[in-house]
Amino acid sequence: xxxxxxxxxxxxxxxxxxxxxxxxxxxxxxxxxxxxxxxxxxxxxxxxxxxxxxxxxxxxxxxxxxxxxxxxxxxxxxxxxxxxxxxxxxxxxxxxxxxxxxxxxxxxxxxxxxxxxxxxxxxxxxxxxxxxxxxxxxxxxxxxxxxxxxxxxxxxxxxxxxxxxxxxxxxxxxxxxxxxxxxxxxxxxxxxxxxxxxxxxxxxxxxxxxxxxxxxxxxxxxxxxxxxxxxxxxxxxxxxxxxxxxxxxxxxxxxxxxxxxxxxxxxxxxxxxxxxxxxxxxxxxxxxxxxxxxxxxxxxxxxxxxxxxxxxxxxxxxxxxxxxxxxxxxxxxxxxxxxxxxxxxxxxxxxxxxxxxxxxxxxxxxxxxxxxxxxxxxxxxxxxxxxxxxxxxxxxxxxxxxx
Amino acid sequence: xxxxxxxxxxxxxxxxxxxxxxxxxxxxxxxxxxxxxxxxxxxxxxxxxxxxxxxxxxxxxxxxxxxxxxxxxxxxxxxxxxxxxxxxxxxxxxxxxxxxxxxxxxxxxxxxxxxxxxxxxxxxxxxxxxxxxxxxxxxxxxxxxxxxxxxxxxxxxxxxxxxxxxxxxxxxxxxxxxxxxxxxxxxxxxxxxxxxxxxxxxxxxxxxxxxxxxxxxxxxxxx
Numbered sequence: 001x002x003x004x005x006x007x008x009x010x011x012x013x014x015x016x017x018x019x020x021x022x023x024x025x026x027x028x029x030x031x032x033x034x035x036x037x038x039x040x041x042x043x044x045x046x047x048x049x050x051x052x053x054x055x056x057x058x059x060x061x062x063x064x065x066x067x068x069x070x071x072x073x074x075x076x077x078x079x080x081x082x083x084x085x086x087x088x089x090x091x092x093x094x095x096x097x098x099x100x101x102x103x104x105x106x107x108x109x110x111x112x113x114x115x116x117x118x119x120x121x122x123x124x125x126x127x128x129x130x131x132x133x134x135x136x137x138x139x140x141x142x143x144x145x146x147x148x149x150x151x152x153x154x155x156x157x158x159x160x161x162x163x164x165x166x167x168x169x170x171x172x173x174x175x176x177x178x179x180x181x182x183x184x185x186x187x188x189x190x191x192x193x194x195x196x197x198x199x200x201x202x203x204x205x206x207x208x209x210x211x212x213x214x215x216x217x218x219x220x221x222x223x224x225x226x227x228x229x230x231x232x233x234x235x236x237x238x239x240x241x242x243x244x245x246x247x248x249x250x251x252x253x254x255x256x257x258x259x260x261x262x263x264x265x266x267x268x269x270x271x272x273x274x275x276x277x278x279x280x281x282x283x284x285x286x287x288x289x290x291x292x293x294x295x296x297x298x299x300x301x302x303x304x305x306x307x308x309x310x311x312x313x314x315x316x317x318x319x320x321x322x323x324x325x326x327x328x329x330x331x332x333x334x335x336x337x338x339x340x341x342x343x344x345x346x347x348x349x350x351x352x353x354x355x356x357x358x359x360x361x362x363x364x365x366x367x368x369x370x371x372x373x374x375x376x377x378x379x380x381x382x383x384x385x386x387x388x389x390x391x392x393x394x395x396x397x398x399x400x401x402x403x
Numbered sequence: 404x405x406x407x408x409x410x411x412x413x414x415x416x417x418x419x420x421x422x423x424x425x426x427x428x429x430x431x432x433x434x435x436x437x438x439x440x441x442x443x444x445x446x447x448x449x450x451x452x453x454x455x456x457x458x459x460x461x462x463x464x465x466x467x468x469x470x471x472x473x474x475x476x477x478x479x480x481x482x483x484x485x486x487x488x489x490x491x492x493x494x495x496x497x498x499x500x501x502x503x504x505x506x507x508x509x510x511x512x513x514x515x516x517x518x519x520x521x522x523x524x525x526x527x528x529x530x531x532x533x534x535x536x537x538x539x540x541x542x543x544x545x546x547x548x549x550x551x552x553x554x555x556x557x558x559x560x561x562x563x564x565x566x567x568x569x570x571x572x573x574x575x576x577x578x579x580x581x582x583x584x585x586x587x588x589x590x591x592x593x594x595x596x597x598x599x600x601x602x603x604x605x606x607x608x609x610x611x612x613x614x615x616x617x618x619x620x621x622x623x624x625x626x
Contacts, residue, residue, distance in 0.1 A: 014560035018418060021540050144527065169531035172425035181423040181533060326527075389422040389538055399446040400574065401538045 001049075002189035004056050010188055011381045019381065022388040023057040025403055031391065032113025033063040036076070036122035039284055040252060041222070042184060042310050043119050043140055049187045049380055050387070059388065066109060066123045072101040074258050076122045079154075082147035083121070084226055084305035090149055099125065115391055124157045134394040137161040140184070140307045142328040144170040162394055167308040168329045178397075180390055183329055185383035186313045186374070191286035193317055196294055204291035210248065210278055215357055218248040218296040219311075220289055223264040223281075226305045227251075228325075231346050233270050233277065235302065238350035240276070243357050250280040250292055293318055298356050298363070302349050306330055313378045316340065316370030321363035323352040333378065339370035407548040407624075410589035414552060414582075416544040416559055419566035422536040423450070429529040433478065434520055436470070436530055437509040445498040446534035449574055452492060452501060453535070456565065456609065467605060468492075470505060473530045478522045483512045493603050497576055537570060549590070553620045561609040568604050568612065580604075582616065595623050 008016055033051065037044050047063055054061040068076075075094045082088040102125035111129045118126060119138045127135055137158055143151065143166075158164060163178040172179050186193055205212065217236055221227035229249050236247040249267060264281060271277040282288055293299060299315035299322050306328030313333055315322045322340040324330045334340035341352040356363040392403070428443065430436040440448065451469040468487060475484030486508045495501040513519055524530070544559060546552035556564070567581035577584065579600045587596035598619050604612055 012560075014558065017542075018420060018540075018560060018562065021418070021542070022420070022538075025540075166425060169425060169533055170527060170529075172427045172531065174427035179425040179427065181425050385420060386422060389420055389536075392538065393422055393536060396538075399444065399534065399536055401536065403538055403540045 001052055002187070004053055006189055007379075007381055010375075011379065015381055015385075019057055019384055019388070022385065022392070023054075023059050026059050026388060026391055029060065029114040029391065030112060031059060031061045031115045031117060032111065033061070033117045033119065034066065034109065034123045034126060035063075035119035036066050036068065036073075038065050042307065045192075045310075046184055046380075046383070047119075049190060050384065053380065053384055054387070057384070057388075059391075062113065064109060066105045066126070068101045068105075068122070070258055071097055073122075077259055079121050079150050080141060081226070082150045083141050083143050083154075085142075085145040085147065086226070086305075088147065090147065095153060102126070115394060118161075121154055124154060127157050127160045130160060135161045136163050136165060136390065136394070138165045139171065140167060142168070142171060142305045142307050143173075144168075144328075163390070165390065168332060170328075178393070180393070182383070182386045182390065183332055183378060184308050184310055185378050185380045186310060186317055187380045188317060192290050193314055194290070196287070196290055200287065201291040201295050204288050205295055207288075208278060208280055208292075210246070210295075212295065214276070215243070215245040215297040216248060216295060217245055217298050217300055217353060218250065218292060219300045219302065220248075220293065220314075221251045221301070221303070221311060223251055223260045223267060225259075225263055226303060228302045228304050229263065229267045230270055231304075231349070232300055232302050233267070234346045235300070235349040235353060236277070238346070239353045239357070242354060245297075245357065246276040246278065248278045248280065248292060248296070250278075250282050250289070252282050252284060289314075293320065296320065298323060298353055300349065300353070301325065301330065302343070302346075303327055303330070309333065312340075313374050316367070317374045319364075319367040319371040321356045321367045322370065323349055323356065325349075333373070334370065335373075338366070339373050340366050407550055408590050408592075409547050410585070412585075412589045413545040413547045414585045414589070416542045416546075416555055416563050417566055418540050418542050418560055418563040419570055420538045420540070420562060422538070424534045424536050426532045426534060428532040430532075431523045431529050432520065433474070433480070433483075433509060433513060433522065436473075437506055437513070439532055440470070440502065440506055440509070443532050444534055445502070445574075446536070447532050448498050448502045448505070450533050450535040452505075453569060454533075456569065456605070469530075470509075473524075477524045477528045477530075478519075480512075480516075480519055480522065483509065483516075483519070486512065491603070492573075492605050495573070496578070498573060501573075537574070539566065549620050549624050553617055553624070556613060556617050556620070561613065564613050564616075565609055592623075595619070598623075 033047055035043050051061050051063050075097045078088050106128055115134045117136045120140050159176055165180050165182050166172050167183050219232045268279055299320045301309055301312050301324040303325050308329035312322055312324050312330055326342040326344055334342055336342040343349040343352050428439055430439050455467045471484045471487035474480045490504055544555045546555050571577055571581045583596040583600035587593050
């Protein structure tokens with residue numbers, strides 16, 4: 001795992017110096033992160049990088065995971081979909097199941113942080129253990145149009161926190177507590193994003209029996225309806241009528257997502273007669289994801305809702321042309337026609353893909369601009385800085401803080 | 404080469420890091436926009452007129468204030484967008500004055516173009532009011548003369564340059580930027596101070612600004 005010094009060639013010495021200046025101000029504070037899964041999904045991925053780097057900077061950081069049975073995660077998945085605005089029938093029994101497991105976690109999770117940093121709705125009820133310490137709630141979900149029953153239920157917990165954190169301005173709403181905008185980030189030195197030798201890329205293609213004899217479109221995402229894998233296949237079929245190409249749909253499933261396998265079956269069914277559609281259920285293998293992205297000609301992220309859409313940042317960091325939905329945090333990463341193409345529909349996605357396949361020079365320029373934008377705004381060093389400022393803001397309510 | 408004048412007081416370099424705070428306030432029409440611009444904190448006005456400088460350190464198609472971008476690209480009011488984009492921010496000594504100029508520009512446009520009141524943003528394209536929380540920290544860099552000053556300018560972060568040029572002047576309501584103030588008051592060189600404060604920093608990227616100030620100082624050192 002990369003050390004903080006290794007980021008200097010990418011971001012400059014002075015950026016790392018600033019991180020050290022901030023970390024000195026947090027001496028003596030213990031930061032306790034709490035989420036619901038140690039692997040799978042964007043939250044665990046960020047914490048896996050963030051926690052060791054904060055420790056290396058001298059910030060005493062710990063990470064705990066709550067426990068829950070399949071039934072509990074079934075309910076939190078329903079909450080997740082409902083917060084994203086999808087029609088879900090939420091019953092009193094769902095709330096009871098949520099509260100029962102929450103109560104077990106309240107009894108069993110040891111709270112020792114000066115700052116307790118709770119991620120997403122699954123552990124939100126732990127706020128009942130709030131004492132004189134500071135509590136932060138980090139919402140990684142697109143809550144621009146939430147199911148009000150679920151949002152109202154969560155609101156009883158949210159208002160007890162000191163501050164909340166969202167990934168995009170559209171997710172904010174009037175709250176009686178402070179709320180901050182902190183988009184997530186990618187780690188340029190992780191296995192998923194580092195430079196790869198050509199032979200590694202080719203070996204991964206061989207492993208999955210993919211030939212580079214026609215352009216490759218790819219969407220890398222969990223098999224989840226909100227990522228619209230069926231819509232991606234429809235867009236590809238429209239392109240394929242005019243330009244011979246192939247499609248890769250690759251992703252894993254997360255421990256807290258029991259719906260994933262069902263969606264995977266639906267996708268396989270939809271693709272079964274087309275040998276140019278490659279459906280890959282990847283194990284947690286970041287090098288393979290990296291290689292597949294680098295091998296592709298166009299990267300697609302046709303989500304219906306998106307907390308942030310880190311796969312877009314990953315793609316742009318590799319200077320790839322991207323076609324992505326104008327939802328969630330994606331428009332923060334892509335300015336339409338400047339650093340990628342945004343779309344609102346299957347038709348729009350297929351038109352954008354055709355346009356990029358027909359104009360490689362334009363596609364290349366979009367990718368280059370995208371990489372520059374990610375470098376300035378969405379790397380982990382910016383994220384580390386924002387988190388340390390967030391921790392300091394808990395002790396400084398003013399707008400201009402002299403440290 | 405002239406002999407280096409040593410300053411009475413060294414220049415202490417600070418840096419400014421910012422955190423973005425959400426307000427939950429949003430506007431869908433021009434009338435709502437101007438109503439909220441009158442009401443929100445100065446930190447909000449500051450954010451929407453300065454965010455661009457730090458977020459885009461290279462040339463990009465976005466105009467340098469968020470109000471102008473939204474009015475032009477979302478509401479399609481190009482003429483008002485042009486008025487807002489060309490507000491000469493450097494002329495305003497306080498956030499209050501800048502806010503008043505933005506408000507009067509929108510109100511006078513609405514008076515002349517009442518139909519503009521009927522335009523509204525689609526769902527998902529509202530204007531979201533955000534504010535900047537500034538954390539100001541001393542760095543380990545100090546300078547006693549122009550040689551040392553230029554040397555630090557070459558290696559300090561652009562956040563530090565940003566703080567001393569923009570934020571210190573407008574947000575802390577100082578009469579000029581910190582570099583010019585120090586050159587005039589601690590080195591006694593009014594002419595050089597004028598050279599450092601006389602250009603419009605809002606039309607450059609921060610890296611260009613760094614190079615420009617270094618050039619002005621180097622020219623003074625060799626002469």
